[in-house]
Amino acid sequence: ALDELRQLIADSRQQFGADSWPTLMVEGAMATSLHRAAEFAAARDLRLQVIATMRERFGGHSELGVQLSHLAAHLVQLQQAEAAEVAAREAIERMTRQFGADHRMLGNAHSHLGAALLQQQRRDAAGVALLEARRIFAAALPPTHPLIEQNEARIAAWQAGR
Numbered sequence: 001a002l003d004e005l006r007q008l009i010a011d012s013r014q015q016f017g018a019d020s021w022p023t024l025m026v027e028g029a030m031a032t033s034l035h036r037a038a039e040f041a042a043a044r045d046l047r048l049q050v051i052a053t054m055r056e057r058f059g060g061h062s063e064l065g066v067q068l069s070h071l072a073a074h075l076v077q078l079q080q081a082e083a084a085e086v087a088a089r090e091a092i093e094r095m096t097r098q099f100g101a102d103h104r105m106l107g108n109a110h111s112h113l114g115a116a117l118l119q120q121q122r123r124d125a126a127g128v129a130l131l132e133a134r135r136i137f138a139a140a141l142p143p144t145h146p147l148i149e150q151n152e153a154r155i156a157a158w159q160a161g162r
Contacts, residue, residue: 065094107136
């Protein structure tokens with residue numbers, strides 16, 4: 001899949017331009033695929049490029065909040081907790097304003113924020129974020145969804161340290 005996405009990025013850049021919306025979306029998909037392949041630094045670096053271009057060209061678009069949430073996930077995996085917190089908080093602010101307080105993607109950002117706060121040993125704030133993610137996910141996703149499982153594992157880690 002990564003090779004196919006690389007080719008799709010090259011094709012999109014040639015057809016639409018390097019800073020076009022279609023290219024940014026394919027690059028975002030590539031960053032997600034890199035994350036799933038546990039290539040977190042490569043995912044972070046590509047996502048940072050996508051976000052920089054989005055800020056420059058499409059700053060008010062709702063997708064920027066989603067991309068920031070994904071960036072927070074990469075940063076959590078890389079143990080870059082302070083940067084993950086900054087990305088997650090901006091994602092939460094943007095998505096709350098654009099989607100409302102109950103959007104499924106907002107649950108992701110809260111979960112990533114909670115994980116970043118756990119890494120910083122800020123347990124009380126982490127619990128607030130993780131429980132907010134739980135509330136959002138419970139209303140938006142089926143109970144066996146992987147995002148719920150991930151967030152519940154984070155809640156268990158939070159509770160174990162209380």
